[in-house]
Each structure stands twice: as structure tokens, then as C-alpha cells.
Amino acid sequence: MPSLQNYSTFGLDSSCASLQTFTDIPSFLSLYRKDKPTYILGGGSNSIFTEDFEGTVLVNRIKGISHYDTDSHHFLRVGAGENWHNFVTLCMQEKWYGLENLALIPGSVGACPIQNIGAYGREVNTLIDTVEVVLLDTGEQLLINNHECEFGYRDSIFKHGLANKVLITHVNFKLPKVYQLDTSYGELAQLNAPTADDVYQTVISIRKSKLPDPADLGNAGSFFKNPVVSKDVFEDIAMQFDLVPHFIVNADASERPEKIKIPAAWLIDKAGFKGKTLNNVRCHPTQPLVLTNLGGATGEDVMTMANDIIASVRDKFGIQLEPEVRLIGSKGLISL
Ligand code: FAD
Ligand code: EPU
16 A cells, blocks of 8 residues: 655655556546545645545646736746645746745645635735636536635635535636735734735745744644634633734625634633644644644544544633644545
């Protein structure tokens, strides 16, 4: 059974029945079998194989980046198997700005629309024009426009209506030539008259200072999503705890009532898990939203730690945390 340890940044010692790489649509279609459990993998930075997977893992390495521009925009067509950070870096070098806040996010371009990757005040959906897919059932190629992707916070149609139904082959980006930098988030707000390159460099250095590098310490980034709660739930918590960090999600929108995002890192920290270790899984000391593999962790260790955190946060705050990561068991995706 081929090992998956080097194919997932969390690095559990799990395997699969078959592991194949494809570089174009015909090779994918020749490998894909409807009657067998299949998992499509990019960089494996959001996928944790908690058990040996009884199916086939198909690793996407569709490459290629093409560009043209108009008076107002740069248009980029990017193969889903391109590395995300390398693509962002290329854009910076070519002065195609807009993606600077999203530097150093691990993984592939093809996975970026799936959970609508976001960081430091920007989400990728603001720059995606269309997504090219192949329907797994029929092999038909389709173009899905931005609106049809139903993007939300760490969410899109690829997690719902089209979950496990498509291979994303290319992502088409539309970057405006007249653009505004987004420097509202945390440390970026302290920059004095920054350029796009300053934002790019600063995001990289903040991330390196806070987040563990998977090359040194296995992890999959934020394990949970930041919960979004009603104003009543937030006010209840704010009565019991001082200085609860929070963001109003729909401050500018006409949509009411207000929804409030509370950092899961704060909830997990207050629940006493920051720096805590269970067997070989640790809740990271500088960012408790990240669980790490200290070496030799098992899927059971991960599930136990994650369920302990969920139960403690629910008992203390009445909030149900939801995983951001994809957990894969022997037959496919599983939930906590
Ligand atoms: P994988 O783990 O390979 O796949 C993720 C999901 O997408 C799986 O369900 C898989 O089946 C599916 N998939 C992948 N490619 C395709 C395809 N071509 N077609 C169809 N389905 C596909 N995320 C953020 O949003 N913001 C962050 O700031 C951030 N920081 C991170 C920091 C670290 C240290 C780490 C390890 C992760 C971080 N992440 C972050 C999470 C992760 O990087 C993103 O979710 C990324 O987009 C995953 O890409 P991947 O190619 O590694 O996905
Ligand atoms: N905090 C604590 N204790 C800590 C650390 C943080 O209480 O030890 C609180 C602080 O109040 C801090 C807040 O958590 O202000 C938010 O922390 P941070 O700015 O690090 O961001 P986050 O909300 O924890 C989110 C994303 C990250 C993304 C960063 C930057 C989610 C689930 N996570 O983390 O994305 O990089 O913002 O924008 O939305 C990922 O998705 O894998 C990921 C890493």
C-alpha cells in the first residue's frame, strides 16, 4: 500500500490502495473509476488521512499559467496543479497585484476556490473570474462563473452541491489594474504608505512568526473555522469574559441581524488547550487554532484531541466548533 505521509502536510503514517499522479484531463479520465472510492489531492495541506484509505488517491499536477491583459484588467488562466505561493510570487514579480495578502498559503491553485482561501483581510473569491471543471460522472467540461461558485467564508459550492462531483482543472483570475491595497487586518494596519510588495513581504513575515512550517512540524493550518454567532450569543459571552475579540461579519451589508465572528483561537485558548499535548498531537503554543503532529501521531490522537477541544468549547461557551480541515477515513471523508 503506497504511503500518504509525504502527500499530506499533517504527515500521519497512513496509506492508500493506489496512488496515481495526472498532468492533464485525458490522463485523469483514464485513471478515474466511478466504482472505486477516489480522493483527489492537491498539496495535501487541508487533508488529514486519519486511517488507511481503501481507495485511490489521484494527485493533481495539471500545470501551466497563461496571461493576457486589457486596459482595465490582467487575466490569468492557471493549471490547478500549480503551487499557490509560487503563483502569488510570480504575480508580484510581474506586477499583477491583488493576491499579496494571500502569500505563503500552502497548497495548489486548484484547491483555492474550494474553501475560498483567505488571509489578512482578503478572500480569493474577490479575484476569481471563473473555475474550469470536469464532471466526474460524465467527463463533461464546464465553466463555472464566480456567482455560481456560491463563495462564502471558507465555503463554496465545491463543498456542497458540487462536493465530490468535479475535478477542478484550471482557475481563471481577473486582477484589476487599478486596485486598492487591503491593509486593514492587524499588523498590516501599522504599515506606512505600503506598496503591494510591502504587503506581500509583511504577510510572509507575520505568517512565519505565527504559524508552524509544515516542513518542520506537521500541521494543516487552522483545524477549525472561526465560528459566526448571533449578537445575543456574543453579548452573553461578553458579559462573562473581558475583552472578547470579535468582528462584525456583515457590518457594511444591509443584511440584518448582525452576525459576529469570534476567533476560535481565543475560545480554544480560554478553554485551556493552548500548548496542551495529547500523545503526539499538540495544540500549537502561538496559534491554538493549529494542531500539530509532534512525530508519530495517529489518526486516533488527532480525533481525540479535536473532539476534546470541541466538547470543552461547547461546555464553556455553548459554541459548536466546526472543522476547517478535511478528515479522511478508510472509505472517504468523515466528520468529527
Ligand atoms: P488538499 O488538501 O490537497 O485538498 C483540499 C480539498 O480540496 C480536498 O477535499 C480535495 O479533495 C479537494 N481538491 C484539491 N484539489 C482539487 C481539484 N483540483 N479538484 C477537485 N477537488 C480538489 N487556508 C486558508 O484559507 N488561509 C490560510 O491562511 C491558510 N493557512 C494555512 C497555513 C498552513 C501552515 C497550512 C498547512 C494550511 C493553511 N491553509 C490556509 C489551508 C490550506 O492551505 C488551503 O485549504 C489550501 O487551499 C489547500 O490546498 P491543497 O492543494 O493542499 O488542498
Ligand atoms: N488569539 C488568542 N490566543 C492566541 C492566538 C490568537 O486569543 O494564542 C486570538 C487573538 O484575539 C487574535 C485572534 O485570535 O486576534 C485571531 O488570530 P489570527 O489573526 O492569528 O487569525 P485566526 O482568526 O486565528 C484566521 C484564519 C487563518 C488566516 C488568519 C489571518 C480561519 C479559520 N483561520 O486565523 O487561516 O491565516 O486568520 O488572516 O479563518 C487557515 O485557514 O488554515 C488559516 C491559517
